[in-house]
Amino acid sequence: MPPENFSNIEQQVASLCEAHDCEPHRLLQILIQVQEIYRFIPPEAITSIARHLNLPRVSVEGAAGFYSFLSLEPAGNYRVLFSDNVTDQMVGNQELMRQFCSKLWLEPGKVSEDRLVSAAFTSCTGMCDHGPAALVNGQPLTNLTSDRIDLIADLILGKSPVSNWPSALFEVNDNIRKTGMLLDKPFVSGNAIGAVLARGPDATLAEIKLSRLRGRGGAGYATAEKWTGCRNAPGSMRYIVCNADEGEPGTFKDRVLLNSYADLVFEGMTVGARLLGCAKGLLYLRGEYLFLLEKLEGILKRRREDGLLGHNIFGETGFDFDIEIHVGAGAYICGEESALIESLEGKRGRPRNRPPYPATHGYLDQPTVVNNVETFACAAIIAFRGGKWFGKIGTWQSSGSKILSISGDCARPGIYEYPFGTSVQEILDDCGVDEAYAVQVGGPSGVLISWKELDRRISFEDLPTAGAFTIFKRGRDILQAVRNYADFFAHESCGFCTPCRVGTQLQKKIVDKIANGHGTASDLEELKHLGHLMKTMSHCGLGHTAPNPVLDMLEKFPGAYEQKLRNLSFEPAFDLDAALETARRITGRDDPAAHLP
Amino acid sequence: MNKAITIDGKTLPFEDGQTIMDAALTAGVYIPRLCHNPELKPHGSCKLCVVNANGRNVTSCTMPASDGMVVTNNTPELNEDRKALVQMLFVEGNHICPACEASGNCQLQAAGYYLRMESPHFTHFYPPRRVDASHPDIFLDLNRCILCELCVRASRDIDKKNVFGISGRGIDSHLVVNSESGRLGDTNMAVTDKAAHICPTGAILIKRKGYTIPIGKRTFDQKTLSEFHLGQVKQPEPDGE
Ligand SMILES: Cc1cc2nc3c(=O)[nH]c(=O)nc-3n(C[C@H](O)[C@H](O)[C@H](O)COP(=O)(O)O)c2cc1C
Ligand code: SF4
Ligand code: SF4
Ligand code: FES
Numbered sequence: 001m002p003p004e005n006f007s008n009i010e011q012q013v014a015s016l017c018e019a020h021d022c023e024p025h026r027l028l029q030i031l032i033q034v035q036e037i038y039r040f041i042p043p044e045a046i047t048s049i050a051r052h053l054n055l056p057r058v059s060v061e062g063a064a065g066f067y068s069f070l071s072l073e074p075a076g077n078y079r080v081l082f083s084d085n086v087t088d089q090m091v092g093n094q095e096l097m098r099q100f101c102s103k104l105w106l107e108p109g110k111v112s113e114d115r116l117v118s119a120a121f122t123s124c125t126g127m128c129d130h131g132p133a134a135l136v137n138g139q140p141l142t143n144l145t146s147d148r149i150d151l152i153a154d155l156i157l158g159k160s161p162v163s164n165w166p167s168a169l170f171e172v173n174d175n176i177r178k179t180g181m182l183l184d185k186p187f188v189s190g191n192a193i194g195a196v197l198a199r200g201p202d203a204t205l206a207e208i209k210l211s212r213l214r215g216r217g218g219a220g221y222a223t224a225e226k227w228t229g230c231r232n233a234p235g236s237m238r239y240i241v242c243n244a245d246e247g248e249p250g251t252f253k254d255r256v257l258l259n260s261y262a263d264l265v266f267e268g269m270t271v272g273a274r275l276l277g278c279a280k281g282l283l284y285l286r287g288e289y290l291f292l293l294e295k296l297e298g299i300l301k302r303r304r305e306d307g308l309l310g311h312n313i314f315g316e317t318g319f320d321f322d323i324e325i326h327v328g329a330g331a332y333i334c335g336e337e338s339a340l341i342e343s344l345e346g347k348r349g350r351p352r353n354r355p356p357y358p359a360t361h362g363y364l365d366q367p368t369v370v371n372n373v374e375t376f377a378c379a380a381i382i383a384f385r386g387g388k389w390f391g392k393i394g395t396w397q398s399s400g401s402k403i404l405s406i407s408g409d410c411a412r413p414g415i416y417e418y419p420f421g422t423s424v425q426e427i428l429d430d431c432g433v434d435e436a437y438a439v440q441v442g443g444p445s446g447v448l449i450s451w452k453e454l455d456r457r458i459s460f461e462d463l464p465t466a467g468a469f470t471i472f473k474r475g476r477d478i479l480q481a482v483r484n485y486a487d488f489f490a491h492e493s494c495g496f497c498t499p500c501r502v503g504t505q506l507q508k509k510i511v512d513k514i515a516n517g518h519g520t521a522s523d524l525e526e527l528k529h530l531g532h533l534m535k536t537m538s539h540c541g542l543g544h545t546a547p548n549p550v551l552d553m554l555e556k557f558p559g560a561y562e563q564k565l566r567n568l569s570f571e572p573a574f575d576l577d578a579a580l581e582t583a584r585r586i587t588g589r590d591d592p593a594a595h596l597p
Numbered sequence: 598m599n600k601a602i603t604i605d606g607k608t609l610p611f612e613d614g615q616t617i618m619d620a621a622l623t624a625g626v627y628i629p630r631l632c633h634n635p636e637l638k639p640h641g642s643c644k645l646c647v648v649n650a651n652g653r654n655v656t657s658c659t660m661p662a663s664d665g666m667v668v669t670n671n672t673p674e675l676n677e678d679r680k681a682l683v684q685m686l687f688v689e690g691n692h693i694c695p696a697c698e699a700s701g702n703c704q705l706q707a708a709g710y711y712l713r714m715e716s717p718h719f720t721h722f723y724p725p726r727r728v729d730a731s732h733p734d735i736f737l738d739l740n741r742c743i744l745c746e747l748c749v750r751a752s753r754d755i756d757k758k759n760v761f762g763i764s765g766r767g768i769d770s771h772l773v774v775n776s777e778s779g780r781l782g783d784t785n786m787a788v789t790d791k792a793a794h795i796c797p798t799g800a801i802l803i804k805r806k807g808y809t810i811p812i813g814k815r816t817f818d819q820k821t822l823s824e825f826h827l828g829q830v831k832q833p834e835p836d837g838e
Contacts, residue, residue, distance in 0.1 A: 058762025065764030451687035502685035
């Protein structure tokens with residue numbers, strides 16, 4: 001727990017790099033370990049890693065500076081990151097942060113003088129059904145209360161190692177409330193692989209086509225088509241990548257799939273491998289889910305021992321496939337498939353220029369398939385039970401089921417599996433909502449619907465969603481929610497392209513201005529203008545969707561901002577009178593002449 | 598059989614592997630740009646060169662041309678959006694043109710003129726940024742950096758030195774140099790490097806050269822950005838000085 005001494009950085013780094021075969025594409029994994037040892041990335045370590053991996057120093061510094069969980073400044077022996085999803089805010093994370101900081105004499109975002117502890121906010125940690133949540137040195141703290149904050153502060157002051165803290169602080173439950181075709185029956189490992197070997201790869205691909213399966217990660221691309229494209233692309237090696245970055249605020253279904261259905265997911269990847277004739281699998285696990293790593297490694301080990309991974313899988317000569325887990329380090333953009341591939345290669349998570357697409361030029365420039373966790377689970381079930389069976393559930397354009405992560409104002413937050421085509425109202429009835437005012441479907445990059453739209457249906461043709469379903473009851477301040485989302489995009493923009501890098505900041509500033517009561521009608525026009533620029537000029541999906549919550553609010557929730565607007569045609573970005581406050585305090589004046597009209 | 602695209606109704610032939618920008622440049626059709634230089638690998642970050650191809654907005658400096666593609670480029674709508682991007686770049690950094698040595702040679706400033714930008718429009722960010730005078734011959738002023746990564750690419754691909762890189766994320770993205778001290782003077786950069794002469798703004802300046810050409814006789818006092826950029830194909834060594 002106490003950081004290593006700094007005298008032997010060179011030696012430490014050398015052995016770390018060697019443990020990773022001095023492979024440049026292991027850079028991020030190495031940096032994560034350095035962060036763990038020193039609680040930050042010392043400049044000497046950057047120089048040393050660069051030498052060992054034979055990379056330019058700027059590349060190592062560039063990667064280290066990109067990820068939120070890596071810190072270039074000392075961040076304390078205990079680094080506490082409070083999850084800042086809108087659901088955390090709804091249950092009081094701001095007050096808890098204030099309490100924690102005042103107890104430990106901390107300034108948010110700064111390390112204490114003795115370098116013992118730091119506290120800051122981080123984007124949604126995927127614990128919306130356990131909020132308010134936080135991370136301490138990468139481990140999730142759940143269901144925080146004022147009492148728990150006191151306890152945690154005392155543990156830190158007592159320098160107690162995190163591994164000795166009461167386990168109740170870290171409790172994470174699945175909260176599965178409703179099951180369907182995927183989650184219903186326990187899956188027997190090997191069943192899907194056995195079916196593929198019996199049926200053959202071509203016939204299995206035909207089954208997937210027949211199932212009309214579409215990707216569960218958001219875009220809804222036809223899985224059979226994606227796999228066929230990769231299969232037909234020339235390349236010396238093919239890669240199959242499971243996207244477990246799950247960064248969309250309000251989404252936590254992949255957490256549960258990996259915690260309790262990992263065999264199904266790994267089996268789906270293995271099925272894919274057989275169809276693509278590919279020899280290598282990678283799972284990109286978001287840094288927030290580090291607590292699942294050991295368990296997942298254990299399952300992979302068991303599957304190797306059972307002949308379900310490794311050489312001659314299921315006794316089939318020449319069927320070789322294995323899966324390696326890469327861990328992320330706090331960057332929503334790494335869920336975007338080409339940024340994810342860059343990150344797997346150890347680089348900054350910057351979306352690539354396309355074409356070429358990953359199907360032909362992906363990981364290490366080889367044909368690559370990237371799919372969501374849930375998509376692989378579906379593929380395994382289809383391989384076992386057939387495409388026709390799968391296609392009977394749901395709607396024609398959206399076959400099968402969708403797992404939703406439900407949180408916010410409801411009696412029973414958690415995981416719900418529904419056939420595609422289910423109405424929002426039915427879902428609200430199931431999870432215990434009296435008076436829904438708004439639902440953010442699909443997270444901030446999705447759609448904000450109002451109480452007037454509850455008959456809409458979860459499906460690619462109506463309300464597409466990667467799984468987030470965040471409920472707001474009547475009386476909730478939608479402007480505050482939208483402000484939280486605007487902050488999120490501004491924080492998570494990768495910074496590569498102008499419209500998103502600058503546009504998300506300008507958008508955030510204007511939303512703040514309106515929330516602070518200084519907005520005017522012209523600010524609304526400016527928000528629309530920025531929305532247009534981000535949607536039409538940005539480089540990737542993050543920029544394209546970053547204005548969604550703001551634009552939905554402008555269209556559907558005029559009540560959320562109208563009474564906050566000033567009746568002026570122009571209002572300066574800052575309040576001149578407020579700026580005079582310091583001067584008034586110093587001079588001890590508060591008479592009318594000391595105020596601007 | 599010759600392949601061709603049309604841009605604003607004009608038919609332009611292209612060869613396989615060429616981008617929309619390449620095809621346009623070859624034919625002398627101007628698409629505004631800031632992060633692209635035909636001598637270097639395309640990057641696609643400034644987004645000034647976005648055009649509409651077959652109904653969809655695409656980045657012309659990275660998008661391969663394909664036969665029959667119908668492109669619109671010089672439209673009031675696209676130029677309005679491009680102007681807004683230039684305004685974003687202005688407010689994001691600290692660009693005090695009257696006090697800048699690069700004034701008149703600066704492509705950001707010239708892009709503002711070209712797109713008829715009359716004010717920065719957006720609220721200024723006034724970010725605190727670093728200035729580095731540690732190198733004997735080169736002056737680095739990050740206040741004026743627009744993150745085009747031309748210097749990064751030139752140093753990596755032409756000079757083979759990797760003097761520059763980008764660190765940070767989002768609005769905190771910033772240029773870094775290849776030394777543990779973070780000082781340009783501690784890198785192996787030389788004034789003869791391509792990277793020393795490729796910056797479109799005044800972020801990388803050669804020392805003691807500032808005012809050798811008087812204002813009024815500088816690059817963009819003589820020609821527009823479009824004339825300058827179209828000239829870049831035939832005349833690959835732009836001399837900003
Ligand atoms: C900003 C951004 C973030 C994304 N995050 C995720 C994610 O966390 N998980 C995911 O599966 N897909 C995510 N995606 C979608 C992926 O790019 C990709 O479409 C998906 O992984 C493909 O898998 P599928 O076909 O199985 O849906 C994201 C896309 C964008 C633009
Ligand atoms: S749209 Fe945003 S996240 Fe995507 S490349 Fe541009 S800056 Fe990065
Ligand atoms: S220093 Fe100049 S060339 Fe380099 S990234 Fe900044 S603006 Fe571009
Ligand atoms: S010139 Fe094409 S994006 Fe900058």
